[in-house]
Amino acid sequence: MTSAALKSLANCHVCGKLTNISVVHCSRCGTRLRLRKPDSIHRTVALVLTACILYIPANMLPMMYTDQLGKEYQATIIYGVIEFWEGGSYLIASVIFFASIAIPIAKIISLLWLCWSVSRSSVTIRKKRTTLYRITEFIGRWSMIDVFVVAITVALIHLGGILTIRPGEAALAFAGVVIVTMMAARSFDPRLIWDAAENQRQENGE
Amino acid sequence: MSKIACHECDLLLNLPELEEGQRAYCPRCNHLLSSHPHDGMERSLSFAIAAVIFLSITSMYPFLALKSHGLEQVMTLIQTSILLYKEGSELLSAFVLFFIIIAPLLILICIIWTLGYLVFTGKRAPGSYELAHIISMVTPWGMAEIFLIGILVAMVKIVSLATMVLDFSFWAYVGFTICFTLSLTNLDQHYYWDALEQAQP
Numbered sequence: 001m002t003s004a005a006l007k008s009l010a011n012c013h014v015c016g017k018l019t020n021i022s023v024v025h026c027s028r029c030g031t032r033l034r035l036r037k038p039d040s041i042h043r044t045v046a047l048v049l050t051a052c053i054l055y056i057p058a059n060m061l062p063m064m065y066t067d068q069l070g071k072e073y074q075a076t077i078i079y080g081v082i083e084f085w086e087g088g089s090y091l092i093a094s095v096i097f098f099a100s101i102a103i104p105i106a107k108i109i110s111l112l113w114l115c116w117s118v119s120r121s122s123v124t125i126r127k128k129r130t131t132l133y134r135i136t137e138f139i140g141r142w143s144m145i146d147v148f149v150v151a152i153t154v155a156l157i158h159l160g161g162i163l164t165i166r167p168g169e170a171a172l173a174f175a176g177v178v179i180v181t182m183m184a185a186r187s188f189d190p191r192l193i194w195d196a197a198e199n200q201r202q203e204n205g206e
Numbered sequence: 207m208s209k210i211a212c213h214e215c216d217l218l219l220n221l222p223e224l225e226e227g228q229r230a231y232c233p234r235c236n237h238l239l240s241s242h243p244h245d246g247m248e249r250s251l252s253f254a255i256a257a258v259i260f261l262s263i264t265s266m267y268p269f270l271a272l273k274s275h276g277l278e279q280v281m282t283l284i285q286t287s288i289l290l291y292k293e294g295s296e297l298l299s300a301f302v303l304f305f306i307i308i309a310p311l312l313i314l315i316c317i318i319w320t321l322g323y324l325v326f327t328g329k330r331a332p333g334s335y336e337l338a339h340i341i342s343m344v345t346p347w348g349m350a351e352i353f354l355i356g357i358l359v360a361m362v363k364i365v366s367l368a369t370m371v372l373d374f375s376f377w378a379y380v381g382f383t384i385c386f387t388l389s390l391t392n393l394d395q396h397y398y399w400d401a402l403e404q405a406q407p
Binding site: 001002003004005007009011014015016017018028029030031080084087089092095096126127130131133134141142144145146147148149151152153154155156157158162163166167171172175179182186190191193194195 | 209210211213214215216217218234235236237270272274275277279281285286287288289290293295297298299301302305306335338339342346347349352353355356357359360362363364366367368370395396399403
C-alpha cells in the first residue's frame with residue numbers, strides 16, 4: 001500500500017492518467033501535472049471565510065418582497081421555514097431548513113475541521129474523514145433549492161398591483177454562499193488526509 | 207490491467223479490466239474508481255440526444271400556469287431567469303440561467319459531439335480532449351434535478367395565494383432531467399478518456 005506521490009507519479013486532475021511528475025505536462029491531455037491541488041488548505045479556508053461573510057446578509061436580508069394590494073411584506077430564509085411549519089407543511093419546512101440553514105453551516109464546519117485536522121497532520125479516522133469530505137462535496141449543490149424557489153415564484157407571480165413578488169437581496173447573497181462553499185469543497189484535496197500517515201511510515205523506514 | 211491512482215486517497219492500484227456491469231472501488235478509502243455499464247458510451251450518447259430533444263420541447267411550450275381569482279398567467283422556462291433580470295437581479299438571473307439551462311446543455315453538446323463522432327466513425331473528434339475537460343468542469347454546476355425540487359416547493363409555497371398548474375413542457379423538463387442524469391451516469395470518465403485516447407484522430 002503506497003501512494004502514487006511517493007513514487008513521483010501524478011494523477012492528471014483532468015483526464016486521470018497516471019504520469020511521472022518529471023514529465024511536467026500530461027502526455028494525454030496536456031494539462032500541467034501536480035501531485036496535490038495547489039495551496040489546497042489556504043484556498044479552502046479563504047473560500048469558507050468568504051462564505052461565512054456572505055452567510056450574514058443571506059440570513060438577515062429578505063429573500064423575497066411580496067406586494068399585495070399596495071402593502072409590502074418581506075420574508076427572510078428563517079421566516080420562510082417558520083411559515084411552512086405553521087402552515088402544516090412539515091416536510092417542506094424540513095427540506096428548506098436543511099437545504100438553506102443546516103447544510104451550509106454543516107459544510108462550513110466540516111471543511112474547517114478537515115483543514116484543521118490536515119494541517120496538524122492527524123492520522124486518525126482517515127476513512128471517516130474521507131467519507132465526510134465526500135458527503136460535503138456531494139450535498140452542497142442541493143442548497144440551491146431556495147434560490148430556485150425565489151426564481152420560480154418571481155417569474156410566476158407578477159399580477160400587477162394585486163400581487164407581485166420581487167427577489168430580495170438575500171437571494172443573491174445566498175446563491176453566493178452556495179457557489180463559494182462548492183468551490184471551497186472542490187479546492188480541498190482529500191489526498192492530504194492520507195499523506196500524513198504515509199510520511200510517518202516513510203520516516204519510520206517501513 | 208492498468209495502473210491508476212485513487213483520486214481521493216492517491217493509493218497506487220492496478221485496475222483490472224471490468225466486466226460489463228461491474229464497478230471498482232478503492233480498497234483503502236472506498237472511492238468509486240470506475241464502472242463499466244452495459245454499452246455505456248452508446249447509452250450515454252442516446253440519453254444525451256433524448257435530453258436535448260426534451261429540452262427543445264420544453265423551450266417551445268408553456269412551463270407553468272398560475273390561476274388566481276379568475277386570472278390566468280402562463281410562464282415559460284426561460285422566464286424564470288428573465289423575470290429576475292427585469293426585477294433588477296441581473297447577476298442572480300445569469301446564475302439561474304446557467305444552472306438550469308446553459309450548463310446542462312453545454313455538457314450534452316460536448317457529449318454528443320465527442321461520443322457521436324467516436325461511435326459512428328470510430329475516430330476521435332477534433333477538440334475531444336478540450337470538450338471532455340469542459341464536461342468534468344461543468345458537471346457540478348448542472349442543477350436540473352435541484353430545480354425540479356424547487357418547483358415542488360414553490361408550488362406548496364404559493365398554494366394559499368393561487369393555484370399552480372404544471373403545464374405540458376414541465377413534463378418535458380422532467381424527461382430532460384432524467385435523460386441528462388442517465389447520460390452522465392453511463393459515462394465513466396476512465397473508459398471515456400481511454401476510448402478517446404485509443405481512437406485515431
